[in-house]
Amino acid sequence: xVSETEARAIYADAIHFDGLNICNFGREIFESWHKGGITxxxxxxxxxxxxxxxxxxVVQWKKWFExxxxxxVQAHSAADIRSAKxxxxxAVLLSWQNTAGIEDQLDYLRVFRDLGVRKMQLTYxxxxxxxxxxxxxxxxxxxxxxxxxxxxxxxLGMVLDxxxxxxxxxxxxxxxxxxxxxxxxxxxxxxxxxDHPRNKTDELIRLLGSKGGFVGLSQFxxxxxxxxxxxxxxxxxxxxxxxxxxxxxxxxxxxxASEGHGRPSDFMAWCNKDKGYARQLTPWGSQKVVxxxxxxxxxxxxxxxxxxxxxxxxxxxxxxxxxxxxxxxxIIGS
Numbered sequence: 001x002v003s004e005t006e007a008r009a010i011y012a013d014a015i016h017f018d019g020l021n022i023c024n025f026g027r028e029i030f031e032s033w034h035k036g037g038i039t040x041x042x043x044x045x046x047x048x049x050x051x052x053x054x055x056x057x058v059v060q061w062k063k064w065f066e067x068x069x070x071x072x073v074q075a076h077s078a079a080d081i082r083s084a085k086x087x088x089x090x091a092v093l094l095s096w097q098n099t100a101g102i103e104d105q106l107d108y109l110r111v112f113r114d115l116g117v118r119k120m121q122l123t124y125x126x127x128x129x130x131x132x133x134x135x136x137x138x139x140x141x142x143x144x145x146x147x148x149x150x151x152x153x154x155x156l157g158m159v160l161d162x163x164x165x166x167x168x169x170x171x172x173x174x175x176x177x178x179x180x181x182x183x184x185x186x187x188x189x190x191x192x193x194x195d196h197p198r199n200k201t202d203e204l205i206r207l208l209g210s211k212g213g214f215v216g217l218s219q220f221x222x223x224x225x226x227x228x229x230x231x232x233x234x235x236x237x238x239x240x241x242x243x244x245x246x247x248x249x250x251x252x253x254x255x256x257a258s259e260g261h262g263r264p265s266d267f268m269a270w271c272n273k274d275k276g277y278a279r280q281l282t283p284w285g286s287q288k289v290v291x292x293x294x295x296x297x298x299x300x301x302x303x304x305x306x307x308x309x310x311x312x313x314x315x316x317x318x319x320x321x322x323x324x325x326x327x328x329x330x331i332i333g334s
Contacts, residue, residue, distance in 0.1 A: 002307040002316070010313050011303035015039045015085050015321035018253050019216030020095070020163075020187040021296075022047075024260025024267070025064070029296065030071040032259065033090040036299035039321060040081040042119055042186060042254075046096030048276035051108060054101030058115050061094060074116050078329040093328075095186075097164065098124035099149060106145075109152050118332050119159035119186070122146065122173060123166075125281050126274050131169035134197050135281045139166035142173050154181035157332045161186045163218075163254075167204065174207050181331060182213035187254035189218050190242055193225040202245055209246025214327040216254025217242060221290035228290040232305045235292050239319060240309065248315055252324040253302070255293055263289060 002010065016037060022044040023029045033041060045057040065074050075081050075091035084091035094117045101117075102108040112120075125133035130146030132139040142150070150173060153160050160183040162170045177183055185208060191199040198220075200208075205215060217239055224230040224238065242251050261267050264286035270276040272285035293302060306316045 001310060002313060004304050004307060006313075007303040007307035007316070008300055010316055011300045011320065012037055014303075014317045015082065015325060016253070016299065017081060017321040017324040018042065018255050018257070018299075019184075019324060020044065020218075020254045021257045021259075022097070022261075022271075023257055023296075026260075027068060027071075029260060030064075030068050030090065032296040034071050034088075035297040036295075038090055038296060038299055039085045040075060040091040040093060040324075042093045042095045044097050045094050045117070046101045046120075047098055047124055047271060049101055051101055051103050051105070054096070054112070058094065058112070058117065061092070065092070076116050076118065077333050078325045079334055081325060081328075093118055095119035095121075095159075095161070097121045097161075098128065099130055100124070100128060102149075104129055104145070106148055106152055109149070109158065110156060113156045113158055118157070119161055120153065121161040121163055121165070121186070122149070123169065124164050131173065132166040133164050133169075134166045136166055139168040141168045142176055146173070147176060150177055154178045159184060159186075159328065159331045162208075163187050164198070167201070170200070170204055171207065174204070174211060174213065177211065180212075182208065182211040184208075184214035184216065184327065185254075186214075186216045187218040187256040188215065189220065189223045189238060190245070192245075193238060193241055194223055196223050199223055205242060205245050209250050212250070212330070214250055214252065214324070215242055215246065216252050216324070218254055218256040219291045219293045220256055221292060222284070222287075224292075228288060230290065230292045232292050232294065232301060233308065235302075236305045236309050236311075243319075248318055249323055250327070252319055252321065255291070257291065257293070257296055259296055263287065
C-alpha cells in the first residue's frame with residue numbers, strides 16, 4: 001500500500017502529462033502548472049477558427065514560449081516532454097479540437113505540423129469536411145476528405161483525436177486509421193458509467209484499445225456517474241473502469257481543465273455554439289460544471305487519490321504520464 005507521503009514523492013518524481021487543457025492561458029496558468037508539478041500539457045489552440053485565426057493562435061503561443069521561457073517550452077516530440085521534466089518546466093504540445101483550421105486544404109496540415117501543432121481532433125461537436133461531431137442530428141460517418149485527412153496526419157506524425165466526434169464517425173475512423181497509427185480519445189468519460197452522447201460507449205473504447213489507441217479521461221462533472229457531486233476518488237474509479245476495458249497501458253489523464261474561464265463568459269458561449277456564433281449546441285456555456293481534480297496547482301492530489309484506491313507505484317506512473325508518452329512516441333516520434 002502506497003502512503004500519502006509516498007504518493008506525493010512518486011508524483012514529484014514522475015512524469016505527469018495532461019492530454020487536454022483549454023484554460024485562459026497566460027502567466028497565471030503557466031505558474032499553476034509549475035506549482036502543480038505538471039510535466040506536459042496538450043493545449044487547445046484551435047476550435048472554430050479558420051486558417052487565418054489558427055495561425056494567429058500559434059503566433060500568440062510562439063510569443064508566450066519566448067516571454068515565459070522560465071516556465072514553459074514547446075514540445076515537438078516525447079523527448080521534449082522528458083527534457084522539460086529535467087529542466088523543471090512544463091512542455092506544451094499545441095493541439096486543435098477541430099480540423100477547421102485547414103479549411104478544405106489538405107496541404108495546410110503540413111504547415112501546422114511544422115509549426116508544432118501535433119495533435120488535432122477530427123471534428124468539434126458538429127459536421128465539418130471530415131465527419132460529424134456528437135451533437136450533429138445525423139452522423140454522416142468519415143467522409144472521403146476525412147479519409148485523406150486521417151492518412152495525411154498519420155504520414156506527418158500527428159495525433160488524431162476523436163473525443164467530440166460522433167459515434168459512427170468515431171467507429172469509421174478507428175477502423176480506417178493506418179496500422180500502427182491509431183487515434184486517441186484525449187478527454188472522454190465512459191458511457192458504461194453514464195449514458196450520455198458525449199461519452200464513449202464501452203464498445204468504442206474496446207475497439208480503440210484493440211488497435212493500440214489511447215484513452216485520456218476527462219473530469220467533466222455533469223458527464224460523470226455522480227454528476228457535479230463527483231469527487232477526485234470518483235475520477236480514479238472512472239480510470240479503473242476504463243482500465244478494466246482496455247488494460248492499464250492505454251489509459252491516462254485528459255482533464256479538460258478550463259481554469260480561468262468563467263461560466264457564463266463570452267469564451268464559453270463561443271465554445272458551445274456551432275461555429276462559435278450559430279445554434280446553441282450544449283448548455284455548458286453558462287450551466288454549472290464541477291471539475292473534481294480541482295485547481296491545476298493541486299494536481300498532486302490525484303496521486304494521493306490513486307494511493308487511496310490501492311494503486312501500485314508502477315500503475316500510478318503509467319497512468320500519470322508514461323502511457324501518454326509511449327503513445328506519443330508511437331505517433332509523433334521519440
